[in-house]
Amino acid sequence: MDIKPLFGLGGVLIAATMSQFNDQVTAIALTDVSGALGISHDSQTWIESLYVSAEIIGMATSPWLLTTFTLRRWTLFAVALCGASSVLIPFSPNIEAIYALRLLQGLAGGLIIPLLMATALRVLTPNIRLYGLAVYALTATFTPALASTVAAFWTDSVDWRFVFLQTIPLCSLAGVLVWYCLPQDQPRYERFRMLDWRGLLLLVIGTGALSTMLYQGDRLDWFNSRLICVLALVSGIAIPLLLVNEWFHPLPLLKLQMLGRRNFAYGALGLFTFLVIGQSASTVPLRYLQEVQGYRPLQSNLITLEIATLQLAMLPAMALLLDYKRVDSRVVSLLGLGLILASCIGSSFLTIYWNRDQFYFWQLLQAVGQPMVVMPLLMMATNTVASPAEGPFASALVNTPRALAEAASVWFLALIDRWRNALHSDRIIDEAGQDRWRVIQGNGVLPQYPPPLMPNGQPRVLNSLEAFSHAVEQQVTILSTSDTFLILGALTVFLMVVVMTLPARTIPPRILFAKH
Incomplete structure (x- = not known):
């Protein structure tokens, strides 16, 4: 086998990782970036919103366009767009320019991610296809988990501008590998007649x-x-x-008829649900540590770094395990979902005394369970792709729900917060109204919660009313965070039911495609 295309695949992987960093790292570091650029809270919400909207469009259209312009040319264009839009953001003269560049940045990110799956399906033989899927899975599990560490490093140790300037070396390396290592096909501009x-x-x-x-x-x-x-x-x-x-x-952008295949339908639905669970389960502990315990990103990132590190070992291990014919991928998925469910239930017992250390074990279960879900899912979905011509259509149908999952997870967490925060706040205030000092424990003494911190890290001195308000806010956050984990656990149970009913058993691609 010619190893040159493998280096090309590595270039696309670097580009996909970079596009994920543009999204996830910026989202985590957005408070620091907004403060440096003088952006208000309402304005900064549009920075993420515009990115995700453009990303969805890019993921849906990129597979069609790569077939038209050729894989190499289209990848180079997407990488160049990603790098140029990212580098210009720190030097933007006004908020309108930032919005425009974030739209371009999101579009570039959406264009790149489907190219990784399309490249893997093209350059990898059936004997090693599972390892190519493990490479794609890195962008769904490894990169989002690593983003908090990268964001903490840039904002707390270097300079906030490197949240965007980090694209320069990575996009340059990706461009070189793609230019020299991916095969050049003939463009098919006649497809524009049927656009x-x-x-x-x-x-x-x-x-x-x-x-x-x-x-x-x-x-x-x-x-x-x-x-x-x-x-x-x-x-x-x-x-x-x-x-x-x-x-x-x-000649559609999305070939919906492919969803008539049970395993492919599971791939689209399962990846959407899995990403909502995975992104939310990683975000909630960080939010708790920052809002309740006053952690900075550099202090809280170790729990997600644990997830990221284990993916480097678990994803190849899952590819090796699933390559055995006797292994039922559905059983592997159920075991992985069981670990994620245990993680959600265990994390729901958090209290005011929890800090980073108490999350390590439960996040370890997440780190082991996630590759056990995503690798069987990708294998079952891609095994239904009967010919290379269906590869771009499959990539579009898998990646478009993936992009929608990011917006859905934001909505999902906001919905839980609004619903449960209001409930717990009303209950606590009602109880406090009966006896001003009987807030939670019923012992007549105001609970001793950690006070909020000043910018220099020192605790701020509170009067009695401020202390009471702060204690109520912390307890509401704790209770709603616990509820969030339980609701994510219920969503995990739903996905377990889907695994048991929708997909059919499949065999490793090296055996399946050897018969054709």
Whole structure:
């Protein structure tokens, strides 16, 4: 086997990792970045919202465009767009320029991620395809978990500008590897005669409205906002029209007929649900440590670094395990989901006394369980791809729900916070109204919670009213965080039911495709 395309695949992996960092690292470091650039809270919410909206569009359209322009040319374009848009953000003259660059950055990230799966399916023979899927899985499990460590390093140890300037060396290396190592095909510009313009327009309008509604809904008080009502109406009309159009178009952006295959349908639905669970389960402990214990990112990142480090060993190990014909991938998925469920239930017992150390064991279960879910899922989905021509369509259908999962996880956590925070806050205030000092424990003494910290790290002296308010806020956060873990556990149980009912058993690709 020629190893040159493998280096090309490595270049695409570096580019995909970079695009994930542009998303995840920026989201974690957004407070520091916004402070340095003088951006208000309301304005900074649009920085992430615009990125995700553009990312969804890029993931849906990139597979169609790579077939038209060729894999190498399209990858080089996406890498160049990613690097250029990222480097310019720290030097933007105003917020409008930042918004425009984040749109381009999100579009570039969306264009790159599907290229990784398409490249893996193309350059890897069936004998080693599972290891290529492990490479793709790194962007779903390893990179998001590593992002908090990278963000903490740039903001606390170096300079916030490197949140964006980090793209220079990585994009340069990715571009060189792609240029010299990926094969050059003949472009197929005649496909533009059958371009799905109607579908593209509906995709931009529908998914853009949906993702913006999910991101901005909680801040704007949902349907009490005229903007949210308009976005809901637009997405409710445009997305069904998009699905109808894609079903009947001769050369669609999304080949929905592939969802008629049970294992592929599981791949799309399962990856969406898994990412909502995984991203939320990693975000919630960090949020608890920062809001309740006053941790900085550099102090709290070790629990996600634990997840990231284990992926480097677990993903190849899962590829090796699934390569045995006797191993049922559905059983492996159920075992992995069981570990994730145990992690959610164990983490739900958190108290005011929990710090980073108490999360290590439960995050260890997450770190082991995640590759046990995502690797069988990818194998079952890609084994249904019968020919190379279906590869781009498969990549689009798998990656578009993946992008939507990011917006959905933000909405999901915001919904839980609004629902459970209001409930716990009302209960605590009602109880405190009966006896001013009987807040939680019923012993007539105000619980001794850690006081909030000043910018220099020293505890701030509070009067009695401030101490009471701070104690209530902390207890509400603790109770709602516990509820969040339990709800994520319920979502994990739902995915376990899907695994037991939807997918059919499959065999390793080296055996399956050897028969054809």
